[in-house]
Amino acid sequence: MSAVVEVRGLRKTYRSVRWGTRQALDGFDMTVHAGEVHGFLGPNGSGKSTTLRVLLGLTRAGGGEVRVLGEPVPRASPRIARRVGALVESPRFFPHFSAWDTLALLCDAGRVPRTRVDEVLELVGLRDRARDRVRTYSLGMRQRLAVAMAVLKHPDLLILDEPANGLDPAGIRQMRDLMRALADSGMTVVLASHILGEVQQLCDSVTIISDGRRVGSGSVADVLSRHASTRWRVRLESADELAAAARALAAANMRITALDDQLVVSGVTRAGEITRVLALQSLYVSELTPDPVGLEDVFLLLTDASVAGRHRLAETPTGAVA
């Protein structure tokens, strides 16, 4: 599979008189293969928008290597601009224009045949309202018009920063269907999003960034399966024994969350480890089930661990890894 986006060791430091120095990217890596819908996930301020801006040649990196569609960025940015569509900032529209007028204007400016207008209006589901003024559109319709503008030139790569931000559940679903349709039409889509349930349903692969570094990546199935067996639900024959069981498991370095009638145990890969620790205390399990881990769980696990790890490192006086 060929890589449409390849980022190696990317660094970016912002310097300003007002805010001082901020390291937004600290040796970040990312690979996106052709034809994928790739989810780009990270907490607020972790470096997603900065990365997307570097990919688009809008911001210069301080170090590292970036290739987009096989070409070096920013050197080749002007050459590949036509093959890359993006929605990375709040789109601006002329409120008195209709969707059709807006797209026709962009076609003329970009030397795209006007026949493309109806095609993209159909694709984003705006054909029925194409002649209405944009100021009468809902937020979801405006977002879909913004995507239409980004795909007008039929790019090979589409980069979207939070396209479903602020949309209601129906709007989110329409946006998901649209992303899928775009990928099915042969486009590679990079999608930064905080809506993790959506990403899990829609994306083929993900990169998770925290504090300017990659902390997880791979196909959604792989990322989930790597962490899938680390959490278990445990019930005992008597609920009165839960407190004693929680103490015994915690003493064996397992992480415990106590619910009314069960324990959630994490940090263990094999169920046998749980039953062994409990049996040694004459506590007997009545039910032991793996708790399905979702992308949200993995995200919280990886991003918390990454930030906590870096704080430990910073607090270690010798600089040795804690």
Ligand SMILES: Nc1ncnc2c1ncn2[C@@H]1O[C@H](COP(=O)(O)OP(=O)(O)OP(=O)(O)O)[C@@H](O)[C@H]1O
């Ligand atoms: N123009 C700028 N000047 C100074 N610092 C900046 C600038 N842009 C971003 N930063 C800082 O760089 C870091 C990464 O920001 P970035 O916007 O890339 O994160 P993000 O992951 O996109 O966040 P969000 O999910 O909130 O959009 C943050 O600490 C941010 O405050």
